[in-house]
Amino acid sequence: MMIHHWLRQERYPRMQVFRSLARLTRPIVTFQRTKVTISNEDHKLRQFIIYHHVERIYTDLKELGYHDNDPLKLTDLIKLDQWHYNGTEPVDAAIKLLGIREGARVLDVGSGIGGPSRYLAHKAKCHVTASELLPDNHRVGQDLTSRCGMTGSVKHICGDITTTELGKEEFDHVVSFQAVCYVEDKRRLFRHLSNSLKPGGTM
Numbered sequence: 001m002m003i004h005h006w007l008r009q010e011r012y013p014r015m016q017v018f019r020s021l022a023r024l025t026r027p028i029v030t031f032q033r034t035k036v037t038i039s040n041e042d043h044k045l046r047q048f049i050i051y052h053h054v055e056r057i058y059t060d061l062k063e064l065g066y067h068d069n070d071p072l073k074l075t076d077l078i079k080l081d082q083w084h085y086n087g088t089e090p091v092d093a094a095i096k097l098l099g100i101r102e103g104a105r106v107l108d109v110g111s112g113i114g115g116p117s118r119y120l121a122h123k124a125k126c127h128v129t130a131s132e133l134l135p136d137n138h139r140v141g142q143d144l145t146s147r148c149g150m151t152g153s154v155k156h157i158c159g160d161i162t163t164t165e166l167g168k169e170e171f172d173h174v175v176s177f178q179a180v181c182y183v184e185d186k187r188r189l190f191r192h193l194s195n196s197l198k199p200g201g202t203m
């Protein structure tokens with residue numbers, strides 16, 4: 001069902017979709033210049049997540065005219081780095097719904113390669129902690145954030161959010177775009193996230 005929907009999204013022309021599907025069968029993910037071995041746990045998760053082969057973003061950036069390590073324009077990157085439905089629209093909706101203001105501290109749960117985190121930090125002028133489980137997504141996220149010149153407003157952390165140590169009352173807001181569905185123990189997740197919210201904070 002999810003894959004079907006994904007195939008129908010305009011930004012993935014048919015050939016690219018086939019190329020990506022062909023890559024899904026490979027047991028090893030290659031991260032631009034490094035080889036990354038997937039642990040059993042990661043591998044289990046990847047069966048549910050269609051966003052394998054994260055290095056594809058570098059090929060897509062080349063098609064937009066960017067070379068390795070070129071500084072990136074956020075307006076170009078948002079065409080590629082929003083790993084949920086409807087692009088930046090849900091992020092704009094979250095800013096409005098949660099009342100995210102300049103200077104706020106926001107936790108983004110399951111940040112992928114950091115697309116929503118960067119857009120949020122840029123749009124609301126807030127500070128975002130981008131939390132991602134998979135090391136290769138995390139590393140690409142860090143690289144893209146650095147190339148956007150946004151390391152001052154977006155911090156990337158890697159690990160399972162349910163066991164990541166979060167400061168008590170550290171955040172004004174918690175957001176998550178199409179990631180909570182992958183966490184099995186939701187009761188534990190929300191208890192953990194609630195503890196990290198300041199009094200009056202929103203999720």
Ligand SMILES: C[S@@+](CC[C@H](N)C(=O)[O-])C[C@H]1O[C@@H](n2cnc3c(N)ncnc32)[C@H](O)[C@@H]1O
Binds near residue numbers: 083113
């Ligand atoms: C569909 S992607 C969405 C990524 C990002 N929110 C976006 O919209 O661009 C879901 C992400 O959640 C991450 N994820 C799943 N379970 C997680 C967990 N327990 N802790 C942290 N991240 C998790 C996955 O690795 C994946 O990158």
